[in-house]
Each structure stands twice: as C-alpha cells, then as structure tokens.
Amino acid sequence: MKLSGVGASEGISVARVWHLKEERMAVAHLEGQNAASEAARFEAAKHKAIEELTVLFEKAGESDPETAAIFDIHRMMLEDPDFCEGTAAGIDAGHNAEWAVEETAKMLHDMFESMDDTYMRARAADVIDISGRVIRILSGASENTAMPSEPVIVAAEDLLPSQTVKLDKNHVVGYVTKKGSLTSHSAILARSMGIPCVVGMGDDFDAIPETGTMIVDGGAGAVIVSPTGEEIAAYERKKAEYAEYLNMLHKYKDKESVTKSGHKCLVCANIGSVEDAKKAKDSGAEGIGLFRSEFLYLDSPDFPDEETQFRVYKQVLETMAPCPVVIRTLDLGSDKQAPYFNIPDEDNPAMGYRAIRICLAQPEIFHTQLKALLRASSYGRLRIMFPMITGVRQVLEIKRHVAAVRAELEAEGAKIGEDLQLGVMIETPAAAIMSDELAKEVDFFSIGTNDLTQYTMAADRMNARVKNIFNSEDPAVLRMIEITARNAHAAGIWVGVCGESGANTKLTPFFMECGIDELSVAASSVLKVRRAICDSN
Ligand code: PEP
Ligand code: MG
DSSP states (O other), rough: OEEEOOEOOOOOEEEEEEEOOOOOOOOOOOOOOOOOHHHHHHHHHHHHHHHHHHOOOOEEEETTHHHHHHHHHHHHTTTHHHHHHHHHHHTTTOOHHHHHHHHHHHHHHHHTTTOOOHHHHHHHHHHHHHHHHHHHHHHTTTOOOOOSSSSSSESSSOOOOHHHSSSSTTTEEEEEEESSSTTTTHHHHHHTTTEEEEEEOOGGGGGSSSSEEEEEEETTEEEEEEEOOOHHHHHHHHHHHHHHHHHHHGGGGGGBBOTTTTOOEEEEEEEEHHHHHHHHTTOOOEOOOOEEEEHHHHTTTSOOOHHHHHHHHHHHHHHTTEEEEEEEEEOOOOTTGGGGGGOOOSSGGGGOOOTTHHHHHHEEEEEEHHHHHHHGGGTTEEEEOOOOOHHHHHHHHHHHHHHHHHHHHHHHTHHHHHOOOOEEEOOOOHHTTTTHTTTTTOOOOEEHHHHHHHHTOOOTOOOOGGTTTTTTTTTHHHHHHHHHHHHHTTOOOEEEEOSSSOTTTTTTHHHHHHHOOOEEEEEEHHHHHHHHHHHHO
C-alpha cells in the first residue's frame, strides 16, 4: 500500500518499521497543594532540565550545530515568561506542579499550532518536548534510551528533537512522521543527517502497521507499507540507481561548468548557516550565491548583535575562500517572522513591511548588519545583496547607508575588503522592468525566481490552491528574466539566479541562452546543475 506525505529529505530506504511511542507520563491532578513547595519543586525541575539540555547541547557540539541549536532553543523556552508564568498561575491556584506544567504546555502547544507562520507552528512540538522533560524530572523518572540494534525506519507522531538525538544514528535509515512540515525540526535534522524522510503524512500515517518492512522514498514523499517482494525489488533497484546517479555526478566536481558553446556559468549554493557552507563546499559548490542571513535572526531570541553576526559571516567567507560569497541582508517579514521584531499583523504580508523596507525604516537594525558585513569583508570575496528592491531610489538610499557605515569603520581603522561588491535581488516585476536603470547603480543582479513568480503571476507562493498559476516556467516570468539578463549585460554587470528554478534543469538551456553567469541552488542540486550546464549548447 502506498501512502504519502511531504518529501523532506531525498533518498530511498527499505527496512523494518519501528514506532517511536510517545513516552509521555500520565499526569495526576491534585488540588489544594501548598503553592510555595510546588513552586520550589517546579524551579528545581526546571533547573535540572536546563542542566540536561546543556549536556545534550555540548554532546551535539560543533559536529552537529543544527541539533545543538535546537537544545539551545529548548533551554530558552524553559525560561520563557509565557511558560513560567502560566505554570506559576496554575501552582498559585493550588494545582500540583506536574498538572500546571502540563496545562500550560497544552495551551502553548495549541497557540503555536494555530499560527499561520510555518516556522512558529513547528514550535508546538518543542513545547511538548520541554514540558515532558520537566514532568519526567518532577516524577523522579530517568530518561528512556531504548532503541533497536538493527536498521529501522522510525515512525513517530512528531519526532521531537530530544528523541532524535537519543536514537542511534547508525541504525536509523529513515524517518516518517504524522505531523511536521519542511521547517519542522525533525525535517531539518533528517536533512542534516542525510537520511530519507517523509513528514506531515496526516491520516495516511495511521495506516502504518506496528511491524513489518516499509519503504521510504524521501524524494517522492512516498511511503510503501507491507510491500510485495516485487515492490521491494523495484525500490532496491531505484535505490541502487540513485546511488549510482549520485556517484556519476561526482565527476562534475572537477569539470568546469561550461556550455558546449563555451559560456561559463558558476554554480553556487544557497545556505542558511556556517554548517551549510561547509556542506556546500563538499558538494562541489563554486561559491555561495545566497546566504539567507535572516535565519540568524529567526534562530535567535533577540536581535543578533554585531559581533555574533561578524563571526558567522567571517566563518562563511573563510570556509569558501577564494570562492565568492553572496550574503543577503535580512529578508524578514511575510512568511519569515521573528517575534521580537513585533511586526503587526498585515492583510497582505508578502506585499507588506518586509526585507529592505524594514531595513530602511529602522536603520539601526540595518547598520548593525552592515557593520558586521563590512568588517567581515576582508576575510574573503564578499558580495552584499539587498532583497525586495522595487526602484532606483531605494538603491541610492542603501548606498548612502553603506557609505556612512564604511566611513565610520574606516575612522576606527577597520579593514574593508577591496573586492567587495554590492548587488540587488531582482524579485519584483518593478525591479525587472527597471533593471536597465538599476544596473547602473550596482555590481550585480541575482534573480529571485520564487518571489518574481509570485508577484508576476499574482499567485501566492505559499498557497497550494494556486500552485498551477504559480509557475516559474510561465512565459511571463521567463520574459522578466530575459529582460533582466539583457540589461545587466548591456551595463557590464553579472547576473545570477538564486530562486528554486535555478535547480530546474529543464530551464538550464534557457538560462544559458540568456547568458546567466551564476546559478545558486541547494547544495544537493549543485552537481546535477553543473552537469546540465555542460550538456547545454
Ligand atoms: C526568491 O524569492 O526567489 C529568493 C531566492 O528569496 P526567498 O526564497 O528567500 O524569498
Ligand atoms: Mg525572495
């Protein structure tokens, strides 16, 4: 039987299914308790939980920064005022600490789950995770670390980060979950471990039997339960073919990405962290074409300060040197909200207060990031890119800010990279239409086909009901790209593509015809794209 979900990490696995049952303890409800002693029990349990998380954080350490970051978030969530005050209110009303924690967690879980923002929705699982830890400590139980000693595909309602690290990674060959999305931590972890994963299976998940063989096809978002011998054989072949295909692509690592007619196109990677940069380098990327710096802000409880940002940018530049690195200034707003920005709800957030609009309206935020970027610029070949540009006036204003920050740093004796370039994203029809004028002001363009498609086709990129209209191959979108490339080259600047369609190899010949100078894609697509360039005329 074939079931489906969201393919969150590519690859195929055939193995026995192993259900990771929720180990949540039953919580007794007691009333008329002594509030002071329950409060003290809660405080002690919370501190113990933070200690446990610190051990897990250090265990994950530098070798697994994504997992470490999750435990760091958990430590912060334990200190969160909503969690602590909610629990304190329950204790003050005479309930036992376990009950107060459980009720607060349920309330916060439901609140997160009802949010529109997919990142925040994914935090519902984290609330359950941290509260389960505190309740276990309150009850005096120790952690359960049971795990099969043979290869298994783990099936779970929602794979909690703390459960994931407890699993023996040598034996986990796949993940399937009922809940979760592409941005849930289970999906992030599966991708970081390179294990096939299908998340968000919904009702299909209930059809997974308790035991037996199962197949996960992470690329197709497919799960085959109780497969026939023929199906197993077919998928084993598909798995071997996939491994062979990945192997074959390796030869493109040492091959220049040049078309048959001699056009050289750099293939770079899109990243969101230092760790991604290391993976990008190993995957054959010839640079970074898009570092979505807003992920630094999203993974932080407050504005990341200049020093924190500087260290991250420097590390990415050093990792990739001498290859170029395009770092995009923060593109928050719309589907990417950091709570401490306090952006009020908007009717049309995709067309609202976001990205460069925030930076120009709140220059203190912009200057902190520009300072960190300029300071890091001498450690590699930095290209700073500005998102959501709609006109030349914005670019002139940006350049005034950059000049002011540069002057300030130079007065302090800081060294600024000589090879520094400034560029803009072309992701609005306004920018594409005005690209002849914009090209006179910047060193490069990078076309963001995700937003360019959304705004050109007037089709929300997040809305599955209009997915047929949100078509990045539509002639209207292709014409925008053609116009942009022509205007860039006429002005003598380079032009790249960093939206998802950069990895659509059906479009590679079109991009090469337009003379696109750089394609920036997910690290896992780099070699596939390098091959498609070599095959183009
Ligand atoms: C784009 O819009 O194509 C792009 C690369 O930016 P993001 O997907 O981060 O909006
Ligand atoms: Mg965009």
